[in-house]
Amino acid sequence: MRVLGIETTCDETAVAVVSERLGGEGGEILSNEVLSQIARHAAYGGVVPEIAARAHIEVLDRLIRRALERAKTEAKDLDAVAAAAGPGLIGGVLVGLTAGKAMALALGKPFIAVNHLEAHALTARLTDRLDFPFLALLISGGHTQIVAVKAIGDYRRLGSTVDDAAGEAFDKVAKMLELPYPGGPQIEKLALEGDARRFDFPRPMLGREGADFSLSGLKTAVRQEILRLQTLSEKDVRDLAASFQAAIVDVIVDRVRSGVRLFTAGEGRAPQGLVIGGGVAANGAIRRALMRLCAESGLRFVSPPAALCSDNGAIIAWTGLERLKRGLTDDLDFAPRPRWPLDAAPSRSHHGKA
Numbered sequence: 001m002r003v004l005g006i007e008t009t010c011d012e013t014a015v016a017v018v019s020e021r022l023g024g025e026g027g028e029i030l031s032n033e034v035l036s037q038i039a040r041h042a043a044y045g046g047v048v049p050e051i052a053a054r055a056h057i058e059v060l061d062r063l064i065r066r067a068l069e070r071a072k073t074e075a076k077d078l079d080a081v082a083a084a085a086g087p088g089l090i091g092g093v094l095v096g097l098t099a100g101k102a103m104a105l106a107l108g109k110p111f112i113a114v115n116h117l118e119a120h121a122l123t124a125r126l127t128d129r130l131d132f133p134f135l136a137l138l139i140s141g142g143h144t145q146i147v148a149v150k151a152i153g154d155y156r157r158l159g160s161t162v163d164d165a166a167g168e169a170f171d172k173v174a175k176m177l178e179l180p181y182p183g184g185p186q187i188e189k190l191a192l193e194g195d196a197r198r199f200d201f202p203r204p205m206l207g208r209e210g211a212d213f214s215l216s217g218l219k220t221a222v223r224q225e226i227l228r229l230q231t232l233s234e235k236d237v238r239d240l241a242a243s244f245q246a247a248i249v250d251v252i253v254d255r256v257r258s259g260v261r262l263f264t265a266g267e268g269r270a271p272q273g274l275v276i277g278g279g280v281a282a283n284g285a286i287r288r289a290l291m292r293l294c295a296e297s298g299l300r301f302v303s304p305p306a307a308l309c310s311d312n313g314a315i316i317a318w319t320g321l322e323r324l325k326r327g328l329t330d331d332l333d334f335a336p337r338p339r340w341p342l343d344a345a346p347s348r349s350h351h352g353k354a
Contacts, residue, residue, distance in 0.1 A: 002030070002073060003080045003324060004064070004103070005317025008056045008096030009088025009116045010141070011037040011047045015063045016313030017071035017078075018126070018321055026129040027321060030071035032307070032314040033063050042181045046171065053091030060099055067313065078109055080329070082320025085113035086337030087142070093336040101332045110329040112320040117342040119315040120277030121149050124302040126318040134302075135263050135271040137256055137290070138342075140278030141167030146211045146259035147342055148266065149275070152322050157343040158262045159211025159255060166248060167280045169215040173222050173244050177237050187241045188283050194235075194242030199225055201247040203254070211259040218247055249289045256290065260297060273300030277315075282306040 007014040016032040037055045041047050068075055083100025086093050097113070104111035120138050124130040133150040135158075144167075145160035164172070167184060174183020179190075201221050204214040222244050229236055256274065264270050274294055280286065287303050294301035308315060323329070 001079045001321060001324070002071075002077065003082055003112075003317045003320040004067065004078050005114070005313040005315070005320055006060070006064070006081075006083040006096040006100045007116070007311050007313045007316045008060065008092045009084050009086065010092060010311055011041060011052050012311040013037070013056045013059050013063055014311060014313035014316075015060070015067040016317045017067055017073055018314055018317035020321060020325075027126045027318050029126075029314045030073065031067045032312055033067045033070065034312050035059050035063060038182060045175055045181050047089070049089045049091050052089055053095055056092050056095040060095060064099070064103070075103070075107055078107065080104070080110040080112055080320055080324045081107070082112040082114050082316050084116045084119065084316050085334060086116065086340040088116055088338065090336060090338040093338065097334070097336050105332060110324060111332055111334075112323050112328070113330040113334040114316050114319045114323075115340050115342060116311075116316075117143060117340070118155070119319040120309075121147060121155070121275065121342065122152075122319050122322060123277050123304045123308050123315045124273070124275040125322065126315065127304045127308065128302045130275065130300070130302055131272050133267055133271060134273045134275055135256075135259060136275045136277060137252070137259075137281070138278045139166045139252070139276065139280035139286070141165060141171065141280075143278060144213050144215075145342070146256060148263050148271070150267070152326055153328065155343045156266065157341065158259045159213065161213040161215060163214055163216040164219060166213070166215065166252070167278070169219050169248065170280065172219055176223055176226055177232070177240060184280060184283065187245055188285065190238045190241035191245040191285065194238035194240070196242040196246035198239040199243035201243055203247055203250045206251060206254050209258075211255050211262055213251065213255055215248070215251070218244070218251070245285055249285050252286055253289050253293050257293060257297075260299070271299065273302050275302045277304065277309055279310045281309040
């Protein structure tokens with residue numbers, strides 16, 4: 001069984017072909033082509049939706065051909081076509097969704113509309129064969145949430161950010177420090193050389209009930225410190241980066257710990273493991289802190305390779321394959337969804353068994 005996946009929800013154009021391993025244990029990535037638009041958006045310090053959509057249009061056809069060639073697969077031999085239908089930038093989502101529908105129609109193959117967040121949550125089943133139920137921490141530029149993943153299509157959001165997403169906070173602080181875009185990796189690099197104890201930044205929501213996040217207050221505290229210092233030395237920048245990252249790490253660990261308690265209380269059992277996904281999940285300090293938390297809690301920690309944490313077609317294809325195996329396909333009139341909560345009640349046209 002082979003599925004082609006298309007991802008265009010933000011500033012990466014990505015196409016992949018994924019197959020199921022013999023015996024149904026996990027998947028095999030036959031190709032995973034990604035073209036980043038970072039250079040196009042760098043001058044603006046962030047993603048410009050109109051530029052992103054046009055860039056997807058320019059390269060998507062070529063990328064689909066390349067993914068099929070690298071996978072040594074003819075289009076007619078695909079079992080289905082999957083495309084990310086949201087959440088994301090509406091212009092970009094439309095490009096990938098329309099291309100996926102057109103391919104499915106032309107080939108006479110099933111079409112699967114994939115929730116981008118679901119794809120990140122299910123990555124651990126592609127890479128590590130993780131069984132349900134498990135806990136997923138999804139952290140990216142647009143999303144920060146903790147989700148109980150109980151089965152395909154069965155998710156319960158335990159906590160989410162009430163303001164800024166983690167990746168958004170990283171990028172905004174990096175912009176304040178006049179670091180190149182994208183800012184998250186720059187902060188992580190500088191933090192390795194900085195003093196994380198120099199600035200006592202707040203840890204919003206720490207110790208609170210529930211598993212929600214709030215990061216705008218932390219971002220504001222960094223801005224106020226920059227204004228107080230007025231002129232930043234190289235040491236100031238390194239120490240600010242280190243102190244900010246340390247605060248983010250403390251908040252994430254505390255919120256995940258609370259999420260584990262909520263999961264266990266709700267399901268009557270501990271999760272099979274903790275999975276992290278999304279671009280910010282590539283941050284080494286966050287990974288190491290969560291590994292320690294899982295070791296203390298007796299939980300399995302599943303951290304997919306960094307290339308599969310950022311946006312890519314392989315996780316879209318894999319989610320399409322998981323849904324196809326259960327007979328869950330979608331009509332070609334499936335509408336793009338710029339906002340699509342992972343735990344929203346399904347209002348999609350499925351065919352076959354649920």
